[in-house]
């Protein structure tokens with residue numbers, strides 16, 4: 317065991333871990349951040365995706381110790397930190413996934429949203445092909461991907477209009493997704 | 501849930517410290533780069549090292565530099581995403597940029613490194629499985645068993661080299677620098693491979709790959725990579741082919757080369773490709789015929805086995821298809837080629 321000083325979602329976290337523990341295991345079982353999903357646990361599915369200095373990586377194939385010195389963002393840290401208002405503020409990607417019904421069981425969703433966020437961090441106006449590429453390491457067993465791609469396009473359009481984060485998270489924010497997609 | 505076996509991790513900050521750790525471990529250590537091949541293999545119980553020596557914090561191991569003579573020097577820890585996106589690599593070594601861009605999916609290209617890709621363990625559908633799965637089958641030659649499930653009665657493991665960048669680096673004439681404590685050597689990548697699927701490299705397990713050098717290419721260099729896989733992402737190659745053409749000042753083929761991967765234990769060059777293509781002018785019927793002849797050479801020489809998913813018969817039938825399209829893409833300065 318050794319004590320690791322990690323930076324998770326902007327917070328300094330100290331955690332004791334064995335050398336052979338993955339970042340995913342430390343997030344889920346030591347820190348209680350269970351939003352990162354343990355799907356295949358061997359690199360196939362993308363449900364354990366977290367951001368490492370803003371770039372998407374698979375936490376099931378990352379040793380916890382190697383996260384020291386890097387900024388880790390999990391799904392729990394995607395929404396901006398609360399600023400005192402009662403209204404929860406979500407990332408535009410989260411609002412759009414909700415409005416577009418971009419999930420059924422939801423298991424893939426944390427990874428999908430983080431991959432989408434990583435794309436938008438470097439490319440504010442991605443093409444559909446670029447969205448497909450950016451999400452191509454995340455598998456979804458349920459949705460058929462159409463609404464997921466629509467959700468990312470919706471988030472892009474709303475951010476361009478400057479109202480990405482303004483919608484509430486109740487799914488009835490009055491925005492309709494492009495291409496006639498059905499709001500949740 | 502797949503737990504890792506327990507091991508000790510060291511994260512040296514200098515090459516020297518890493519070499520000392522490896523020397524002191526006397527074969528009980530393994531190197532971890534991005535971990536995207538090693539960690540799944542450890543989770544499957546394929547190795548049990550006492551110590552992992554991580555290269556992640558070694559200074560100077562990441563980067564792509566152009567040397568004064570135009571060669572590219574790539575650090576072993578350079579992420580595949582960076583290789584794929586590098587304008588320098590795209591311009592000077594297009595087949596490598598294309599091959600790197602098709603490895604696995606985006607997350608694994610962020611984590612996975614070029615050095616790790618070169619040093620990738622061979623793969624087999626009977627081997628890259630959990631311990632429970634392999635035990636149920638009765639194991640195999642590569643790990644714990646006495647039989648091969650690919651070649652009935654076979655005495656040699658034929659697990660497939662499955663690294664996309666290997667054939668690209670071969671057509672680029674890359675050389676590798678290996679280091680051990682007080683020892684350094686350069687090896688052409690074409691001489692790295694051995695036909696033994698258990699360990700398909702002519703280097704020792706405690707040698708560290710410390711640089712990948714791609715010599716300056718002729719101004720007429722054209723390259724492309726073609727990859728067959730089940731889905732357009734994530735999957736390892738069912739077949740991968742890199743093609744190189746060198747055109748003379750008139751635009752005619754002066755030299756040509758094809759190398760393939762996901763066949764048997766070593767990535768293989770196709771013999772005689774330059775002879776059939778030499779003197780032809782891309783865009784003409786004569787060139788197209790020569791490409792067809794080269795594709796037939798590939799069909800005769802490259803023989804996929806039932807080591808990775810996808811039937812060997814189907815993968816073999818796809819050899820000439822991929823060879824033809826990859827050569828044509830190279831001639832047009834296009835690629836990568838996905839035949840599906």
Ligand SMILES: Cc1cc2nc3c(=O)[nH]c(=O)nc-3n(C[C@H](O)[C@H](O)[C@H](O)COP(=O)(O)OP(=O)(O)OC[C@H]3O[C@@H](n4cnc5c(N)ncnc54)[C@H](O)[C@@H]3O)c2cc1C
Nearest residue numbers: 359533534535536537538604612613616617619664709736
């Ligand atoms: C779901 C999935 C899909 C994949 N798809 C592909 C694919 O399509 N194509 C493909 O080519 N690969 C694929 N991979 C494998 C892997 O992601 C890549 O090959 C990657 O480039 C490996 O690099 P790494 O840095 O992660 O290597 P690691 O896993 O860290 O190391 C790989 C091996 O090389 C050794 N090693 C690493 N660096 C050095 C060095 N500098 N000196 C000496 N030895 C070294 C390690 O000891 C280990 O045995 C896939 C993996 C997964 C999990």
Ligand code: SF4
Nearest residue numbers: 624640648657658659
């Ligand atoms: S080729 Fe044969 S010996 Fe080698 S891993 Fe596959 S089944 Fe095992």
Ligand code: FES
Nearest residue numbers: 355356357362376
């Ligand atoms: S749980 Fe990490 S990729 Fe599936």
Ligand code: FES
Nearest residue numbers: 420422456457458
């Ligand atoms: S919503 Fe079920 S896996 Fe994507």
